[in-house]
Amino acid sequence: MNLVVLTTDTLHHRQFVRAVQASKPIARVFVETEARARAGFETAHPFETARERYEALHWFGGSPPALASLAPSESFSNLNAPEAVRAIAQAKPDALIVFGTGRLNEAIITLCPERALNLHGGNPEDYRGLDTHLWAIYHGDFAALVTTLHRLASKLDTGDVIQMLPLPLVRDLALHELRRVNTDICVKLTLDALAELERNGRFSGRVQRRVGRYYSFMPAVLKALCVERFARHTSRL
Numbered sequence: 001m002n003l004v005v006l007t008t009d010t011l012h013h014r015q016f017v018r019a020v021q022a023s024k025p026i027a028r029v030f031v032e033t034e035a036r037a038r039a040g041f042e043t044a045h046p047f048e049t050a051r052e053r054y055e056a057l058h059w060f061g062g063s064p065p066a067l068a069s070l071a072p073s074e075s076f077s078n079l080n081a082p083e084a085v086r087a088i089a090q091a092k093p094d095a096l097i098v099f100g101t102g103r104l105n106e107a108i109i110t111l112c113p114e115r116a117l118n119l120h121g122g123n124p125e126d127y128r129g130l131d132t133h134l135w136a137i138y139h140g141d142f143a144a145l146v147t148t149l150h151r152l153a154s155k156l157d158t159g160d161v162i163q164m165l166p167l168p169l170v171r172d173l174a175l176h177e178l179r180r181v182n183t184d185i186c187v188k189l190t191l192d193a194l195a196e197l198e199r200n201g202r203f204s205g206r207v208q209r210r211v212g213r214y215y216s217f218m219p220a221v222l223k224a225l226c227v228e229r230f231a232r233h234t235s236r237l
Contacts, residue, residue: 001024001094001095001194001197001198002027002028002091002092002093002094002095003020003024003025003026003027003093003094003095003097003194004026004027004028004029004030004088004091004093004095004096004097004112005017005020005026005028005029005030005071005096005097005098005099006029006030006032006079006088006096006097006098006099006101006104006108007029007030007031007032007098007099007100007101008031008032008033008100008101009031009033009067009075010100011052011055011056011059011060011064012055012179012180012182012183013067013099013100014059014060014064014065014067014070015055015059015060015183016099016183016186016187016190017029017067017070017071018059018065018070019183019184019187020097020187020190020191021070021071023191024191024194026071026072027072027091027093028071028072028073028074028088028091028093029067029070029071029072029073029074030073030074030075030076030079030084030087030088030091031067031073031074031075031076032075032076032077032078032079032101032102033075033076033077034077034078035102036078036102036103037102037130037216037217039216039217039219041217041219041220042219042220042221043217043218043219043220043223044220045220045223045224045227047174047175047176047223047227048176048223050174050176051176051177051179054176054177054180055179055180058180059180074087078102079101079102079104079108080102080104080105080107080108085107085108085111088108088111089111093111093112093115094112094115094197095112095115095116095117095194095197096108096111096112096115096116096117096152097117097118097119097190098116098117098118098119098152099118099119099186100119103156104152105154106154108152109152109153109154114151114202114203115197115202115203116151116152117149117150117151117152117159117162117190117193117203118149118150118151118152118157118159119147119148119149119186119189119190120132120147120148120149120150120157121133121147121182122135122136122144122145122146122147122148123144123146123148123164123212124148124150124157124158124161124208124212125208125209125210125211125212126141126144126212126213127144127212127213127215128156128157128158128211128212128213128214128215129156129157129214129215129216130215130216130217130218131215131216131217131218132215133145133167133178133182134218134222134223134226135215135218137175137226137229137230137233138218138222138225138226138229140229142169142233145166145167145169145178146164146165146166146167147164147165147167147182147185147186147189148161148163148164148189149161149162149163149164149186149189149190149193150162150205150208151203151205155211156214157212158208158211159205159208160205160206160207160208161205161206161207161208162189162193162203162204162205163189163192163193165185165188165189167181167182167185168181168185169181169233169234169237170234170237171234171235171237172231172234172235172237173230173234173237174230174231174234175226175227175230175231178230
């Protein structure tokens with residue numbers, strides 16, 4: 001199976017590639033290097049710095065490896081660019097897994113019909129778009145802390161749901177640790193789906209019941225509230 005991953009270069013995406021590669025060989029990783037959307041306000045919060053330190057230590061002993069050392073990789077500023085689409089097509093993907101890129105267009109979706117999947121941090125029937133776990137926390141909707149594997153579709157986060165799993169929260173889990181929990185679930189969702197593909201020759205899924213509200217970048221001031229609300233919630237588990 002030619003498994004192709006489309007992603008960006010972050011610590012949790014490196015861990016995802018490493019963990020999947022340990023069980024299912026990845027033919028190629030295509031890395032998007034430039035953000036296509038920017039907020040017009042401050043979004044950075046100190047919990048994200050703590051998250052970087054925590055993930056580097058937890059997964060990599062403080063010395064994260066380069067993504068290129070984990071799987072064959074190639075970088076493009078925009079994965080929708082014609083040269084990127086050509087390179088992805090040349091990899092002859094049997095399955096495409098997307099984790100954390102910008103919105104992808106039909107040229108990529110049609111490279112691998114029915115076998116192009118996206119990992120979405122949330123329930124897309126309620127929360128589409130960006131920072132969706134944070135928006136669920138902001139709204140006090142802790143039951144919505146799930147992660148979904150769904151088919152790519154031309155309308156963002158609306159493709160058929162392959163599988164959805166809750167994030168296993170434990171007592172006193174801090175917000176800077178949540179992305180680690182989510183990454184572990186992303187690996188499980190991916191490996192489960194690939195196992196089904198090998199058994200049945202396809203990914204089974206269900207149509208989404210509704211189109212969720214679209215969310216954009218969360219401002220830093222609201223992230224501060226999320227840190228407090230998440231800590232209060234996990235202290236009661």
